[in-house]
Amino acid sequence: AQRVTQPEKLLSVFKGAPVELKCNYSYSGSPELFWYVQYSRQRLQLLLRHISRESIKGFTADLNKGETSFHLKKPFAQEEDSAMYYCALRVPEKLVFGKGTKLTVNP
């Protein structure tokens, strides 16, 4: 069965520290993965998708098929990165989401 696991409900770091939000998936097909972000009082929005291989707001994520992971990383966290982050897997006509990780970046 398809599943997305985000093992950390909460993650707290200090400004300027590196941050990694973990995401693991289970899927028998060819995976297409996304990170969505929800800032306080804003709608859920796409942060990045693995097929684009892009860096958005300093965040990157690499698909590791061997480890079935798609961890989100940023070398120097900023206070404005505080938000709820969701990892999602396309299967294939809909997205299956993880339960989310709430990131807090402290000053």
Place this chain on the structure above:
Amino acid sequence: GAGVSQSPSNKVTEKGKDVELRCDPISGHTALYWYRQSLGQGLEFLIYFQGNSAPDKSGLPSDRFSAERTGGSVSTLTIQRTQQEDSAVYLCASSLGPYNSPLHFGNGTRLTVT
């Protein structure tokens, strides 16, 4: 604005009453999705429309839940005989198509069943 619009933004209802939640997708988006967001559960898929048909309604939790889409545009999610466990934020999203396009989400309807 050109984003996904949901109404009402907040709904408080008594247990046992029926509620209707509305979603206006982005113009031209053929795919429309309903998700439920609750504390600790993340986003749960409910139903997906391609045009007016629903190829996947596997996430609807019970037969109290139904949804329709008309004119390939507006969608309504109906919950009959609401229960307290139905309290959640109901999110609608649309995309250009079901395969390669990202989802664009609305602000959601916060449903509280008392």
